[in-house]
Amino acid sequence: MKISFIGAGNVAWHLAQAFENAGHWICEVYSRNPDHARLLASSLYDTNVQPDLNFSESEAELIIIAVSDDAIEHVIEQIVLPENAILAHTSGTRSLAEFQKLVEVYSDVYVHTGVFYPLQTFTKGVEMYYREIPFCIESRNELIESRLIKLAESISDSVTRMDSDERFILHVGAVFASNFTNYLFTVSHNLLEREQISFELLKPLIRTTVNKVLLAVDPAPGQTGPARRGDWKTTSRHLEYLQETNQDWIEIYRVLTDKIRDFYIAK
Template sequence: MKISFVGTGNVAWHLAQALEEAGHWICEVYSRDTQHARQLATELYDTNIQPDLNFADSEAEVIIIAVSDDALDEIIERIVFPENVIVVHTSGAKSLAEFQKLIEIYSDVFVHTGIFYPLQSFTKGVEMDYKELPICVESKNELIENKLISLAESISDHVTRMDSDERFTLHVAAVFANNFTNYLLTVAHDLLSREQLDFDLLQPLIRNTIDKAFSSNDPASGQTGPAKRGDIETTSRHMEYLQEINPEWMDLYRTMTEQIRARHTSK
């Protein structure tokens, strides 16, 4: 298929290269920062840098809008589409109905709409196995949805039809599983760095925690630690220590401890 990208961030950087490797032609890339568009284009074989949001003469069959949720409204308001093109966005939180409404308000031509949501934490330059990448697809038009599924299956073995409510729930869960987990690891790293201790000491524990979470039907079955045991003396000492060095970390520790206690006391 012929595909154009609006946005050149982490998601576009990975998807554009994965789709090209699967045999698709990335016609154009657009970014508000031309240098970013140029950087992505240099990673691709035969891609034009789109100077503005007028895609009226584009050969693209699919336009993938890979921008932040906050930027999506502004992009849709300004973009000019070729008639009958398939337009998708890559957001986990923005519903298809919201997206469709924006298109209907601002587009002067008829276009097909859909969702092409890759469930992953992308970082430019970090290689990944795209065959293991979950991709969630949605469209109100069955023919368009099937085309998007075929497109997704050209790069991934894990493609799922998913409506907007399901995708929103998945996105919330992903924030807990990835973003919040990474922040907790960041806090652990900073705590150890403060005392000049090696963060690598936690690697076996972290890997074991993740392995246990996926080896059972419920990660709660692998919960351990002073909060679950009800070890008040230890958790109190931890909070006193954290209060001295970073009260925000203490608040986070207390909240997590209370949640764990409530979960396992009620069982």
């Protein structure tokens, strides 16, 4: 398939290379920062840097918008597309109906729309095993949806048709599972660093915790710790220590302790 990207951030960086390795041609890359587009294009075999959002002469069958949610509308306002092209976004939260409406308002030609959402956290330079990444696909047109599914299946073994409401709820769950968890890792790292204790000591615990979750149907029975046990003497001592550190950490500790207590002890 012939594919072009709008955006040269983490998502575009990974998807473009995965598609190319699967035999697809990445025609163009556009970014509001031309240096980012040049860097991504240079990592691909035969890809041009698109200087602006005029794609009217592009050979691409699919143009993927891989930018922040807030930037999607601005892109659609400016983009010029070839007729009958497929335009898809990679957002977990923007609905297909909202996306379609924007395209109808701003596009002078008929354009097929779709969603190509990879459920993963991407960072440039971090290797990914794409076959395990879930892709959530949506389009109003069954033929277009089938083409997007076939594209996803060329790089992944986990491809699902999913409507906008389901995808939004999945994204909320992903924020709890990934974004919030990573922030807690960061708090833990900074707390130990403050006392000149190596964060490396926690990594076996983190691996075991994550592995338990991956092996479980329901992670709830795997919960451990003082709040789970109702060990309020220990939690009080923790809070006394945290009084000398960071007010945000105290608030986080209190909220999570209370929620664990309510979930396990108060029943």
